[in-house]
Amino acid sequence: MQKTKFHLLLALPAFLVSSVWANDLPIADVHVHYSHDSVELTPPARVIELMRQAKLKFALVSSSDDKGTQLLLQQAPDLIIPGLRPYRRRGETGSWTTDAAALKYVEGLLQQGPYATIGEFHLYGKDAQLEIPQRIVQLADEHNLILHAHSDAEAVEGLLASSDTVRVIWAHAGFDDPAEIAVMLRKHDRLWADLAFRSEVGSGGSLSAEWLTLFEEFPTRLMLGTDSYTPERIFYIPEHAQGAREWLKSLPAELAEQIAWKNAYDLIKPVWEKNRQSASTGTDATCVVRSPDNELELGGSTVRAIVRTDRAISVGEAFAVDIEFCGDEQVVLLDLDATMPTHGHGMNYKPELGNRVSTADGSRYRAEGVLFHMPGEWQWSVKIQLAEQQQTLTALTNVQ
Amino acid sequence: MCSNSLRAAVAAGRGFICGNAGGLWRSVLGSLAFCVVPAALCSPLASASASASDAIVFSAEERARITLHGPWPVPVPPDPGNEFSGLPWAEEAGRLLFHDNGLSGDNAVSCATCHQATNGYSDGRSVAVGNQRHFRNTQTLLNVGLQRWFGWDGGTDSLWAAALRPMLSTIEMDNTVEGIAAYLRQATQHQRTLLRDVNGQSVELSDDAITVKAAKLIAAHVRTLTSGITPFDIFRDALVLDKSVDERAFSASARRGLKLFVGKAACHVCHYGANFSNGEFHDIGRPFFIGTGEVDPGRYRGIQRLRLDPYRLSGAFNGTNNKNQIRKTTSVKLSRADWGRWRTPTLRNLVDTAPYMHDGSIATLREVVDAYADIDPERLHSEGESILKPLDLDEREREDLVAFLKSLSLTDRQ
Known part of the structure; x- marks a missing residue:
């Protein structure tokens, strides 16, 4: 592993982060939760808006339950990297290690789609040796996942000892002192540390000597996070990012970038990309249908698309759909229509198609003004232009 | 406060009374326990x-x-493009205009001539008779605010445009924008609501503007006509x-x-x-000949009319300009199948x-x-x-x- 040394005391002023540059410094936020109560209180689009406002490079999101993470991933696949918590609701932080249903929940979700991490979970002391945490380590190895552990040093060491390959992000760096964090990082080269909810780091806009020393010794092992453990803290994401930029100004530019986003990016992004590719078997993973209520996969050609409605379809009520194309091929949406095969007719309206939006993995279009005026079986029809041919993708949906 | 539909039914003497200290609307939607209806209807609910x-x-x-056929009543949405929709003063002003024969070309008919409360806001005739004999049946106005399109052919996309169209139809009220405006400028009973702003100050309105405002006030009233x-x-x-x-x-x-x-x-x-x-x-x-050598092609003609109508929601008289409400007008398809x-x-x-x-x-x-x-x-x-x-x-x-x-x-x- 790369281990770059930064000699802060010898650094010339020109190497320090300028204010202008620092204000635009991307931040990777590796500690975001968007749990069931947050989902009820803040729409996913608003969360993404806050993240964009915070100029995040990406966010590692894990939620109780997983639905919130998936909602954000659907909204912004370029911004969200999903982690998988073993919690279905808040309040399971102390029980999951002996709850077979929690393990089953994790195993089930791993079958449905890709993730980058398992966690953030809470684990202390010798509990790392329990059957379920041990199985979690196995799953991490089997699925190429990083563990994200809110733990004390003993439990972290227990996890690392359970496998020769598993990697661990130590959440909040165990709320230990910088010197103790340094001990662990020296001892375990498969360990990284997030500094979420460590408000003493950079308090008042500057770093203490102890933290400076830690950063200097481990420039590639530390990363940042908000920890939105309550719904309100989602709105703290921009404040957290801006606050971090303030104290990062006191570091050399290269080190500031490492901590701001590069360390997280170098560790988590390759894992996510690999897992996503593996899961997609040739098609983008964000096209995996997760919410049957409002998502539908269209097939019938070499290209796949997901039609995602903005609400449950009700007869006689106009709605919007996002059509997301997955894969490497350039796709241009020519038309979206729907017909009732058993009735011999279609819609009475021509939906308004929005402009093509490039996503990290393909493209997306929005169609407004779709209206199904009768109950029954409707067949979606999505006409697309590929490089050398036109195709029509279809799928059936039943509306009552 | 009683909901519009309940008010209408009670006013019409149709035999039910509702009361709820915490909100009548909620009581009707949520349970029937507080609704006093004729004994033959309500009391056996719990019986087996x-x-x-x-x-x-x-x-x-x-x-x-x-x-899915309930619950009833359902809230009536605001009339699209009508900035007066839902305002009590506008609903009352509209009620007066609804009954005013002065809005017709020959001062002989009003909206209420064909839309009679005693006939379910229809007229009991096979086809309407205004200035001339129409070729279409008069539709009820009860619950009309729940519609997406108005008229048998959906030729209008708002209740206020639907209120204006008969006034300008030679078959129905046979008036013109200029004629309506001229009448309204001298009709003292309407001047306070039509020719003054919310502060009571006189305002100058074009012929089109005063006519459209009158139609919007009528629509505000018609939107309240609901059934029990x-x-x-x-x-x-x-x-x-x-x-x-x-x-x-x-x-x-x-x-x-x-x-x-x-x-x-x-x-x-x-x-x-x-x-x-x-x-x-x-x-x-159903047949749609309207005499020898002439047909009424229904929706097909309705969409054509809509696209030429200066009072459609995508036109200049939309008072609210809600893009989502306008979309139906701009996205509706004209199809061969719309014929008839x-x-x-x-x-x-x-x-x-x-x-x-x-x-x-x-x-x-x-x-x-x-x-x-x-x-x-x-x-x-x-x-x-x-x-x-x-x-x-x-x-x-x-x-x-x-x-x-x-x-x-x-x-x-x-």
Whole structure:
């Protein structure tokens, strides 16, 4: 592993982060939760808006339950990297290690789609040796996942000892002192540390000597996070990012970038990309249908698309759909229509198609003004232009 | 405060009284326990009488479909593009204009001439008679605010444009924008609401602006014309709560008719939702000649009219400019299949609104049922609604459907 040394005391002023540059410094936020109560209180689009406002490079999101993470991933696949918590609701932080249903929940979700991490979970002391945490380590190895552990040093060491390959992000760096964090990082080269909810780091806009020393010794092992453990803290994401930029100004530019986003990016992004590719078997993973209520996969050609409605379809009520194309091929949406095969007719309206939006993995279009005026079986029809041919993708949906 | 629909029903003396210290609207939507209706309807709700009608069992699918026909009443959305919609002063001003003959070219007719409260805001005629004899039936205004399109052909996209169109029609009120404006400028009873702003200051309005404002005030009033709870609504709500209803309140015949309505006859597919209309247009094989050598092509002409109408929502007189409300106007397709299509009418208050169909050509509900049951496939276009077919209904089934249709009207009108 790369281990770059930064000699802060010898650094010339020109190497320090300028204010202008620092204000635009991307931040990777590796500690975001968007749990069931947050989902009820803040729409996913608003969360993404806050993240964009915070100029995040990406966010590692894990939620109780997983639905919130998936909602954000659907909204912004370029911004969200999903982690998988073993919690279905808040309040399971102390029980999951002996709850077979929690393990089953994790195993089930791993079958449905890709993730980058398992966690953030809470684990202390010798509990790392329990059957379920041990199985979690196995799953991490089997699925190429990083563990994200809110733990004390003993439990972290227990996890690392359970496998020769598993990697661990130590959440909040165990709320230990910088010197103790340094001990662990020296001892375990498969360990990284997030500094979420460590408000003493950079308090008042500057770093203490102890933290400076830690950063200097481990420039590639530390990363940042908000920890939105309550719904309100989602709105703290921009404040957290801006606050971090303030104290990062006191570091050399290269080190500031490492901590701001590069360390997280170098560790988590390759894992996510690999897992996503593996899961997609040739098609983008964000096209995996997760919410049957409002998502539908269209097939019938070499290209796949997901039609995602903005609400449950009700007869006689106009709605919007996002059509997301997955894969490497350039796709241009020519038309979206729907017909009732058993009735011999279609819609009475021509939906308004929005402009093509490039996503990290393909493209997306929005169609407004779709209206199904009768109950029954409707067949979606999505006409697309590929490089050398036109195709029509279809799928059936039943509306009552 | 009483909801508009309840006010209308109470005012019309139609036999139910509602009261709720915490909010009447909520009481009607949420439960019937606080609604005092004639004893024959309300009191048996909790009873489990073993009557013949108890033998009629609805499947889970039928129950789901029946559930979608309520609850009733439903809130009426604001009239799109009408900045006065929902304002009490506008509703009252509109009521005065609605009854004002001065808005017609010859000062002889008003909106109320054809839309009579005593006839379910229709007129009882086969076709309307204004300045001339029309070729279409006068549609009820009850619950009209729930519609997406207005008129049999959907030629207008807002209630206020629908209120303005008859005034400018040579067949109906035969007036002009200039004529309407000239009348309103000198009509003292309307000046306070039409020619002054909210501070009471006089305002200068163009002929178009004052005419459109009058139409919007009329629409604000018409939007309040809603109907009350029917025997079907009581039965539907009880069904949702898994309670029984006495046969005096909802007869065995009506129950069998309901079962046909959501089953074998599949009426619910177009007569969908709480207002028993999907708000769109269908060809049901009815003739649409309006004399020798002339036809009324229904929706086809309606869309053409809409696209030329300066008062459509995408035009200059939209007072709210809600993009989502305008989209229906800009995205509606003109299709060959629209030739001879007519808007699906509500089935509520049918007892008051005979005769039926776009041209008033069917006098009774039994004849309506017969027309559907014995529909002529030869008259249905290949691009039309292919689920329409002869229903093979026997005599009792036809009467059952009629009984059910009557249950969608207020009790004392049946």
